[in-house]
Amino acid sequence: MSLVQLYVPTEVSRDIIYKIGQLNLIQFRDLNSKVNEFQRSFVKELRRLDNVERQFNRFKKELDQRDIPVKTFPYESSPIVPQSDIDEHVENAQILEDRLLQLIDSTNSLYEKQKELKQFKATIQGVDNFFVVNAGPQSETSEESALLSQLESQAQEASHGSFISGVISREKVGTLQQILWRILRGNLYYHSEELAEPVYEVHSNEYVNKNSFIIFSHGAIIYDRIKKICESLDADIYDVDATVSLRSDQLAETNMKLADLSAVLTQSENALSSELIAISRDLAKWWEVIAREKAVYQSMNLCDYDDSRKTLVAEGWIPTDEISNLTTTIKGSDDSQSIPTIINVLETTRTPPTFHRTNKFTDAFQNICDAYGIATYREVNPGLPTVITFPFMFAIMFGDLGHGFILTLVALALVLNEKKLGASKHDEIFDMAFSGRYILLLMGIFSMYTGLLYNDIFSRSMTLFSSGWEWPEKFAIGETVLAKQVGTYIFGLDPAWHGSENALLFSNSYKMKLSILMGYTHMSYSYIFSLVNYIHFKSVIDIVGNFIPGLLFMQGIFGYLSLCVVYKWTVNWYAIDKQPPGLLNMLISMFLSPGNVAEPLYEGQASIQVFLLLVALICVPWLLLLKPLYLKRQLDKAAAEYQELPTDEDELEEGDAAAHDDDEPHEEHNFGDIMIHQVIHTIEFCLNCVSHTASYLRLWALSLAHAQLSTVLWTMTIGGSFGATGALGVFMTVFLFAMWFSLTVCILVVMEGTSAMLHSLRLHWVESMSKFFQGEGTLYEPFGFKNLIDL
Structure with a gap:
């Protein structure tokens, strides 16, 4: 990776950054990290594009609500969009939003009127059912029939205001009944019916099941109180005439209004759907253009804008083998410009980002x-x-x-x-x-x-x-048969x-030992990668102080165990008439009783195991002390050299500037920190050699x-x-x-x-x-x- 610096003329900065975005090569550094986001050079343009994205999000929400799919387009090699086209997109988005909001508001108001008419119709029908159907002798007792006749006569005499009727959500019917019963102490008559169809609520965009209700009581004060209770539970109250003829006229008028309103609502819905379908055909293309424009200005905000020189200064990381591709692309864009874009490759001590080329x-x-x-x-x-x-x-x-x-x-x-x-x-x-x-x-x-x-x-x-x-051809029933x-x-x-x-016993032993061998192989070659890292970073102390003792420790114990597993397979124990030794007990006794081998696997086993155990024991202090002592010596040497530095303040400042390139933070460690780190590393390595080897038994x-x-x-x-x-x-x-x-x-x-x-x-x-x-x-x-x- 290389750090490149670009000096881009202001008049072509947008086009150059757009070309760089098409290449997908540079990771820009933020040269304005100490500047507030709202005080950067291109905040105005970003706010303008944010507003357009908000409008597109509104369009997408409306399309999703009506299940209208958005047509997608390929954008792999789109040319640079002129600034005039961006301005046109901004203006068109505002025009479309105003038109769409007008259509939506109009449609919603029509839906609201339709809801009111449907609820009024349901209330009229509920009152009719109450007075006409429920008053029949076949459905009520003589006492209830008399009560209903009395209520109807009182309602007809008093006309309006003799009862309260309306529509309420079905979930709140029980709550309304309980509140009215407790407040009026039972001095009321309440009747409710379920609406045949759910009612569409515009504000929540969902269908709600509701009930119509009719309430009888006495006294104007009580009626006002009942209305307030109903309104507090979001009930809609409607004035329904008490006489049958007037209710019939109300119902006929409501049906006529509903028919007219349905026709207007259908036309409004068609107009809104047509507008949304037209938007869906081009929304993805518009959105991609605006999103790219926004990404360009966000990247330009990371650059240092020199207003006096009319130059945009950018820095970023790029793969070294792609610098020529970047140069060719930018030079091709500068052919018609009087001031070319300058590309510099910077020398830096900063750590670049990690890039792995994949397919x-x-x-x-x-x-x-x-x-x-x-x-x-x-x-x-x-x-x-x-x-x-x-x-x-x-x-x-x-x-x-x-x-x-x-x-x-x-x-x-x-x-x-x-x-x-x-x-x-x-x-x-x-x-x-x-x-x-x-x-x-x-x-x-x-x-x-x-x-x-x-x-x-x-x-x-x-x-x-x-x-x-x-298998033998002849054998007795119940006899243990041995295959040849x-x-x-x-x-x-x-x-x-x-x-x-003994199939399960054989396969268990076989797969368990293969798991140990696989784990040993996997960990060993992984450990070799650490040597590759140490060689690449030229860390000789890590090779001598970490890799070599770690390798000897792991190979001396678990490499030896793996070798014994393979050797045990090569011996025909049945032919030599000996019981094969248990390798797990062998490894345990190697530590608990060095020099004693109860079931020898090969000649000279006791001496070899003692030697390997001594090597492993030597590796522990080797891992623990060598690297910290070496680093302590380096720290002492650096401290002595620092005391011999010149005391002139200017020279010290120059030295600090050279040592801290681009304000790169450097973490300082003392000997105590180094020692603690190495102790943790040593303990983890030694314990992990055991636990990780056992962990590979999950394969078995x-x-x-x-x-x-x-x-x-x-x-x-x-x-x-x-x-x-x-x-x-x-x-x-x-x-x-x-x-x-x-x-x-x-x-x-x-x-x-x-x-x-x-x-x-x-x-x-x-x-x-x-x-x-x-x-x-x-x-x-x-x-x-x-x-x-x-x-």
């Missing part, structure tokens, strides 16, 4: 590592080995040819249709799977490979080659082990759990259908196959696959990357026009 295949693997931490500038990138080790660690735990084949088919479908799927919108879970489609593909392919090694396909075995074991070895199976696990009594545990769960699922579903015959057998086979396949996909592929993926992720983040990864970098985020809007 669509490696991007997902790099994101896995970046999620843990951004690599320090120019340290070993763990993303490259992760391309192979991550899916392979997953496959060790997920080893099954059938399950791996299903996963591979799913990943292939995503890969082969990536252009079509990438252009459409999906939910978050699908987007995660789609972004990691190449990870899924490798996970499936590696799982098929390890499934062949385990000789597992949906928990069944395959006989691809001749078995290396031969007649050769070696060419590839993977011999199918003769499937179904044998999850592989065993996956195989056993697959066996149980087969036995309890489709495995029990093969014994039935006839129509029942056909039905059982079809039904249990569907059950088996569904559970296999849901449980073994999706759930078990997710679990194995998370465990593989942990092995890379904790066990592997802790051996070399510093992760103190900052991500390279160049200025560009990708993903500015999300429609």
